[in-house]
Amino acid sequence: MIKLFSTILLSFCCTLELISQGIDNENFVITHGPWLQNLSSTGVTIIWTTNRPAVPGIHLTEPEGINRFIRNSHDGIIDGGGMLHKVRVEGLKPGTAYSYSANSVQILKYQAYRIYYGDTLAGKVESFTTPSPEAEKVSFTVINDVHELSGKMASYLRNGNIPGQDFYFFNGDMINFLQHTDQLFQGFVDTAVFYFAAKKPFFYIRGNHETRGYVARDLKRYFNFKDDRFYYSFDWGPVHFIVLDAGEDKSDNNRYYYGLADYDAYRLEELEWLKKDVGSDAFRKAKYRIVIVHMPVIKAENQNRAMTFMSESFGPLFRSADIDLLISAHTHRNAFYDKDKSGFGYPVLVNSNNSFVEVVAGFDGISAVVKDIEGKDLFSYKIK
Numbered sequence: 001m002i003k004l005f006s007t008i009l010l011s012f013c014c015t016l017e018l019i020s021q022g023i024d025n026e027n028f029v030i031t032h033g034p035w036l037q038n039l040s041s042t043g044v045t046i047i048w049t050t051n052r053p054a055v056p057g058i059h060l061t062e063p064e065g066i067n068r069f070i071r072n073s074h075d076g077i078i079d080g081g082g083m084l085h086k087v088r089v090e091g092l093k094p095g096t097a098y099s100y101s102a103n104s105v106q107i108l109k110y111q112a113y114r115i116y117y118g119d120t121l122a123g124k125v126e127s128f129t130t131p132s133p134e135a136e137k138v139s140f141t142v143i144n145d146v147h148e149l150s151g152k153m154a155s156y157l158r159n160g161n162i163p164g165q166d167f168y169f170f171n172g173d174m175i176n177f178l179q180h181t182d183q184l185f186q187g188f189v190d191t192a193v194f195y196f197a198a199k200k201p202f203f204y205i206r207g208n209h210e211t212r213g214y215v216a217r218d219l220k221r222y223f224n225f226k227d228d229r230f231y232y233s234f235d236w237g238p239v240h241f242i243v244l245d246a247g248e249d250k251s252d253n254n255r256y257y258y259g260l261a262d263y264d265a266y267r268l269e270e271l272e273w274l275k276k277d278v279g280s281d282a283f284r285k286a287k288y289r290i291v292i293v294h295m296p297v298i299k300a301e302n303q304n305r306a307m308t309f310m311s312e313s314f315g316p317l318f319r320s321a322d323i324d325l326l327i328s329a330h331t332h333r334n335a336f337y338d339k340d341k342s343g344f345g346y347p348v349l350v351n352s353n354n355s356f357v358e359v360v361a362g363f364d365g366i367s368a369v370v371k372d373i374e375g376k377d378l379f380s381y382k383i384k
């Protein structure tokens with residue numbers, strides 16, 4: 001009995017000693033990702049998280065077998081020290097396939113004059129292809145209003161044509177609100193990574209639900225947006241894409257915003273940017289112009305504040321700019337407005353919370369197929 005007691009006491013003391021030395025038994029691991037963001041013909045941003053603080057880097061292999069190791073720095077200091085890692089890779093060639101792996105060097109102790117490193121974690125080798133400006137076709141999928149029900153998104157992706165897609169749009173309300181960052185991971189990011197996001201990028205469009213909750217202000221930290229804005233444009237193959245942010249749905253003075261909403265001013269700022277974009281060479285020279293925005297921009301009665309604002313200010317601008325298609329979400333219903341039915345002379349496709357849109361823009365116009373959560377065709381449209 002005395003021997004048993006001594007053994008228990010000894011193991012208890014050893015455990016205490018290990019804890020006092022800061023040693024734990026949890027392995028250093030990647031907890032989420034990697035996911036690709038803001039892929040262009042010359043650059044990409046790769047994001048992942050680890051369970052311990054680390055210094056991130058990317059091992060990149062070019063098609064000729066040349067290896068590069070990339071770390072980012074800001075103000076002379078190499079990025080690192082946190083558990084969320086974001087590395088921008090520049091200097092890529094258009095229309096080229098690259099393989100990469102995320103590299104994380106654990107930081108055990110970080111003091112002014114002494115830094116201790118732990119394990120180095122080499123992530124799985126993944127690959128991506130940069131778009132070519134000469135591409136005559138682009139294929140993409142639009143997913144929206146998942147509201148953290150990642151299972152239905154997984155069901156669609158399991159049955160979908162992932163190899164045939166160039167990229168994905170997440171067109172808002174992917175979460176209910178952002179109070180904890182786990183909502184992003186469990187809500188849709190982990191599912192996206194499992195199926196495609198380490199190889200193909202997604203472009204995340206802010207919906208009204210993404211503006212809510214304490215962590216909503218940190219949304220940009222977990223993704224990478226062109227020009228660090230929620231509204232921007234980019235070109236892929238024959239299409240000039242305009243991505244917009246409709247903001248919150250209700251008036252800024254709504255009591256549930258508690259005096260913290262300023263969306264009318266924000267949308268006006270966005271409108272000024274949009275006027276410049278539709279006057280740009282990229283917009284005018286593109287074969288097709290497609291707008292992606294969470295809320296439909298149509299002429300209709302009894303719309304919420306954001307939709308009224310967008311309808312009055314953005315609708316006439318899109319009409320005079322002659323856009324080819326506007327894709328939206330928010331209403332949780334499927335709808336298609338022909339160009340003579342939207343009120344502004346352009347077609348509008350509204351995708352529901354239980355369907356997914358696969359779009360191809362190529363030689364002979366734009367085609368869109370709306371599919372259900374099992375990947376079966378619901379509706380198909382031929383535009384232009």
Ligand SMILES: [Fe+2]
Binds near residue numbers: 172208329330331
């Ligand atoms: Fe919404």
